Amino acid sequence: MTDQPRLTTGQTVTIRRPARPPAAAAGEPPETAIAIDALSVWYGKVLAINQVTMSIPERRVTALIGPSGCGKSTLIRCLNRLNDLIEGLRITGRILLHGQEIFDPLLDVIELRKRVGMVFQKSNPFPKSIYDNVAYGLRVNGEQRRVVLDRVVEDSLKRAALWDEVKDRLRTNALRLSGGQQQRLCIARAIAIEPEVLLLDEPCSALDPIATAKIEELLYVLKERYTIVIVTHNMQQAARVSDVTGFLLMGQLVEFDATEKLFTTPRDPRTEAYITGRFG
Amino acid sequence: MRPRLNLTSGRIDPERPSTLLRTLILSWSKDERSRRVTPRRVVSQLPIQLTGCMLAIALLMIVGLMGLILCQGLGTFWPQPLWELTTSDQGRYLGLVHRREPIPADDHAQGARAQRTLYRIGNRDVYETDFVWINDQHILTQSRPTEAVVVERLEWGPWYGFISDVKTPEGTVSGNREQVWAALLRQRPSARQRTRVIRRIERRIIGDLNDEVEQHRLAIRRLELRGRLDTPTEQRQLQRHQHAIKVLEQRYARIADSLGQQRAQDQAYRVVLTSIDGRQKELPISAIVRIHQPNRLSWCGRVAVYADRLREFVFDPPREANTEGGVAPAVFGTVLMTLLMSVAVVPLGVLGALCLHEYAKQGPLVSGVRIAVNNLAGVPSIVFGVFGLGFFCYLIGGTIDRFVFPERLPTPTFGGGSILWASLTLALMTVPVIIVATEEALAAVPNGLREASLACGASKFQTVWRVVLPAAIPGVLTGTILAMARGAGEVAPLMITGVVKLAPTMPLDHLWPFIHLERKFMHLGFHIYDVGYQSTNIEASKAMVYMTTLLLLGIVVCLNVTAMRIRGQWRQRFHSADV
Ligand SMILES: Nc1ncnc2c1ncn2[C@@H]1O[C@H](COP(=O)(O)OP(=O)(O)O)[C@@H](O)[C@H]1O
Ligand SMILES: [Mg+2]
Numbered sequence: 001m002t003d004q005p006r007l008t009t010g011q012t013v014t015i016r017r018p019a020r021p022p023a024a025a026a027g028e029p030p031e032t033a034i035a036i037d038a039l040s041v042w043y044g045k046v047l048a049i050n051q052v053t054m055s056i057p058e059r060r061v062t063a064l065i066g067p068s069g070c071g072k073s074t075l076i077r078c079l080n081r082l083n084d085l086i087e088g089l090r091i092t093g094r095i096l097l098h099g100q101e102i103f104d105p106l107l108d109v110i111e112l113r114k115r116v117g118m119v120f121q122k123s124n125p126f127p128k129s130i131y132d133n134v135a136y137g138l139r140v141n142g143e144q145r146r147v148v149l150d151r152v153v154e155d156s157l158k159r160a161a162l163w164d165e166v167k168d169r170l171r172t173n174a175l176r177l178s179g180g181q182q183q184r185l186c187i188a189r190a191i192a193i194e195p196e197v198l199l200l201d202e203p204c205s206a207l208d209p210i211a212t213a214k215i216e217e218l219l220y221v222l223k224e225r226y227t228i229v230i231v232t233h234n235m236q237q238a239a240r241v242s243d244v245t246g247f248l249l250m251g252q253l254v255e256f257d258a259t260e261k262l263f264t265t266p267r268d269p270r271t272e273a274y275i276t277g278r279f280g
Numbered sequence: 281m282r283p284r285l286n287l288t289s290g291r292i293d294p295e296r297p298s299t300l301l302r303t304l305i306l307s308w309s310k311d312e313r314s315r316r317v318t319p320r321r322v323v324s325q326l327p328i329q330l331t332g333c334m335l336a337i338a339l340l341m342i343v344g345l346m347g348l349i350l351c352q353g354l355g356t357f358w359p360q361p362l363w364e365l366t367t368s369d370q371g372r373y374l375g376l377v378h379r380r381e382p383i384p385a386d387d388h389a390q391g392a393r394a395q396r397t398l399y400r401i402g403n404r405d406v407y408e409t410d411f412v413w414i415n416d417q418h419i420l421t422q423s424r425p426t427e428a429v430v431v432e433r434l435e436w437g438p439w440y441g442f443i444s445d446v447k448t449p450e451g452t453v454s455g456n457r458e459q460v461w462a463a464l465l466r467q468r469p470s471a472r473q474r475t476r477v478i479r480r481i482e483r484r485i486i487g488d489l490n491d492e493v494e495q496h497r498l499a500i501r502r503l504e505l506r507g508r509l510d511t512p513t514e515q516r517q518l519q520r521h522q523h524a525i526k527v528l529e530q531r532y533a534r535i536a537d538s539l540g541q542q543r544a545q546d547q548a549y550r551v552v553l554t555s556i557d558g559r560q561k562e563l564p565i566s567a568i569v570r571i572h573q574p575n576r577l578s579w580c581g582r583v584a585v586y587a588d589r590l591r592e593f594v595f596d597p598p599r600e601a602n603t604e605g606g607v608a609p610a611v612f613g614t615v616l617m618t619l620l621m622s623v624a625v626v627p628l629g630v631l632g633a634l635c636l637h638e639y640a641k642q643g644p645l646v647s648g649v650r651i652a653v654n655n656l657a658g659v660p661s662i663v664f665g666v667f668g669l670g671f672f673c674y675l676i677g678g679t680i681d682r683f684v685f686p687e688r689l690p691t692p693t694f695g696g697g698s699i700l701w702a703s704l705t706l707a708l709m710t711v712p713v714i715i716v717a718t719e720e721a722l723a724a725v726p727n728g729l730r731e732a733s734l735a736c737g738a739s740k741f742q743t744v745w746r747v748v749l750p751a752a753i754p755g756v757l758t759g760t761i762l763a764m765a766r767g768a769g770e771v772a773p774l775m776i777t778g779v780v781k782l783a784p785t786m787p788l789d790h791l792w793p794f795i796h797l798e799r800k801f802m803h804l805g806f807h808i809y810d811v812g813y814q815s816t817n818i819e820a821s822k823a824m825v826y827m828t829t830l831l832l833l834g835i836v837v838c839l840n841v842t843a844m845r846i847r848g849q850w851r852q853r854f855h856s857a858d859v
Contacts, residue, residue, distance in 0.1 A: 080735060082731060082734060082735060085730075085731075085734070087641070087642070110737050110738075110739055111737075113734060113735055113736070113737045114737035117735065117736075118731075118735040120728060120731065120732065120735075122728055124726065124728035124729055124731070124732045125732075126729060126732065126733070126747055127750070127751060127853055136733070136736055136738070136746075137736035137737055137738075140733075140736060140737060140738040140739070140742045140746070141737060173853065186732070189732075189736065190735070190736070193736065193737055
């Protein structure tokens with residue numbers, strides 16, 4: 001697999017104008033927020049990401065699709081270096097966040113994680129109150145002022161479309177919320193610290209269609225402010241919400257293109273096979 | 281304990297009288313169908329029955345132990361009738377029934393079913409023994425004289441007999457027993473008041489004075505140790521302390537004088553006790569602790585005596601080599617020591633577990649450490665005691681003494697056994713419990729929470745402190761409960777690290793700095809050992825042993841219930857999704 005010519009596809013991708021240009025950047029081609037260059041990741045001896053090169057456009061939604069186990073989570077967790085925790089993990093290649101090398105040993109990982117927020121597949125609110133959940137990121141940054149916290153909590157919950165449902169019970173335990181609400185709370189928590197990039201790893205896989213629709217709507221609004229990378233194994237979802245889509249297969253980036261193009265005229269037969277549901 | 285199996289039909293007959301176990305299992309099995317019993321079901325239920333059987337055995341043992349302690353302990357304070365006996369060998373006795381048993385088999389002449397009774401006859405100072413065995417056949421007459429009195433005294437244990445005279449400076453009352461009894465009751469409040477005054481002078485005033493003198497003496501010794509006594513300032517200081525001591529000693533002489541007068545005055549109020557066989561004993565009224573006529577006590581009177589004995593037991597210090605009086609200092613020592621131990625062991629164990637589970641890189645070294653910690657729990661507790669004595673008392677305490685309190689040497693301050701070192705020794709002993717429980721709790725904290733925290737830009741420490749540790753608190757508290765239960769009941773290591781039979785001072789008092797962790801202390805567990813196995817009057821102290829056990833159990837239960845409450849509250853916070 002490693003010496004397949006297709007491997008270089010990602011490197012030559014040019015980002016077309018998105019089908020639905022976001023208001024903020026209407027008219028001009030989007031800039032690159034994150035540039036991934038020849039990234040490979042090993043778990044011990046197992047190669048999980050194989051020479052992936054791609055550039056993630058700013059203020060667009062980038063979707064990563066692929067069968068499970070193909071390395072989507074591994075890839076997305078490299079972007080905020082959450083994989084650092086895993087023992088035996090080895091990474092080669094480079095990732096540039098707005099031109100800055102994120103594997104630079106001098107870089108402060110905590111600063112990086114403040115710039116790259118993340119929402120997980122399994123919603124994981126802290127067993128604290130709703131308010132404390134959203135304020136957590138600020139508090140660990142040393143923000144103590146009540147007014148600031150109040151404002152940010154309200155703001156974040158509003159942007160996560162949760163405010164109206166919880167504004168009367170900010171002090172209740174977050175674990176009492178429904179699954180969909182919990183996931184939106186996690187989004188609110190992630191955006192409370194104003195990251196530049198928001199990573200979502202299969203955020204809707206445990207949710208019902210209505211909650212899913214809510215989050216998808218949310219992404220549509222959020223992308224005016226954030227660069228969003230979303231992992232999903234639901235192709236309809238990728239087609240609905242994303243501007244750019246990458247198809248990963250066994251650790252390789254098979255195809256990376258504008259969503260419309262990838263779903264209508266895929267260049268690679270494997271991509272076509274996958275999106276038409278013939279395997280995976 | 282197997283269910284009855286009807287062999288002819290091969291079925292269990294549910295109508296047959298079932299064992300306790302069977303009832304338990306059948307009523308507990310949730311599945312309605314499992315109550316219909318078929319041979320195959322018997323086999324399939326076997327494991328369930330086995331678990332139930334084991335549970336039943338455990339329950340029986342616990343209930344039996346508790347029942348024994350409760351009966352033996354709580355019953356002892358109840359006032360019992362005084363029996364007057366005459367025996368065929370011309371003996372006259374007055375006493376309480378203590379125990380009955382069949383006469384040992386080799387005594388054939390008495391017949392097979394002969395019984396004998398152990399009577400507690402008191403009056404140890406004149407009879408030289410508290411107890412006497414009397415064969416039931418030898419008893420000629422038996423009655424309960426209404427004027428018989430139980431006098432609980434400060435010394436020599438109880439007196440069972442009668443009161444013949446009450447002597448006061450105003451005159452003597454004697455003759456009619458009713459009048460004497462009434463006169464004695466009238467004198468009791470003022471006697472109690474005098475005792476209180478004398479005790480206050482002895483304990484508080486003279487004690488404080490001694491303490492002050494000691495402080496000055498230590499100050500002089502400090503000056504001497506510093507070497508140069510020739511500078512004028514130091515000379516002045518020296519003289520100041522010496523003068524202060526002189527003043528204090530004069531004050532002491534005055535107080536001792538007035539104390540002597542008070543005592544002499546107190547001695548003038550006396551009571552003469554008579555035994556059933558006419559022997560007499562005179563003692564000051566203030567030497568009487570409690571007095572009642574058991575044979576004419578109303579039910580309310582009995583309850584009052586019982587309550588007063590219970591109050592004395594829980595709230596008063598011991599008397600008569602611990603065999604009488606109360607156990608208050610031991611209760612206090614036990615609670616304080618357990619709390620100190622928890623305060624020391626919880627941070628130690630939690631930090632250790634955090635290091636092992638959150639920070640250390642998992643590998644052979646960490647596994648080795650973990651195994652070592654777990655095995656610490658198997659080290660005999662006396663070994664911890666020896667270690668505590670060597671490490672805490674001699675090494676650390678000795679060093680502290682040498683550098684901080686050199687003026688007190690050779691008397692050790694921290695260099696001997698003390699409640700602090702005993703608590704730390706127990707903390708060391710129970711630390712594996714906390715570490716194991718905490719590690720388990722940490723492992724149960726979902727990784728998603730850690731990741732969520734890190735993804736919010738929290739540092740590792742913030743994640744551990746704000747998210748992981750709070751989620752693990754219920755587990756930590758479980759460990760604390762286990763550690764406290766183990767620590768509170770432990771005796772062996774304490775015996776060499778600071779527990780004493782009788783502590784003259786408490787670790788907490790009115791003298792600065794109020795908390796004296798360098799002092800020795802009393803402990804209920806050691807008290808049980810001491811009273812039960814080291815005292816000369818074993819029959820009489822048996823009741824104390826049971827009561828002390830009961831109290832110790834009660835304290836452990838109280839501490840545990842408190843910890844469980846706290847744990848319940850924490851659990852609610854983390855599992856409110858289920859409600
Ligand atoms: N912590 C880990 N240790 C070892 N192998 C892992 C670990 N996490 C993931 N993998 C392996 O890496 C590959 C990619 O996993 P992942 O990125 O989670 O896939 P996806 O998210 O696309 O389903 C899988 O084969 C998986 O078994
Ligand atoms: Mg995944």
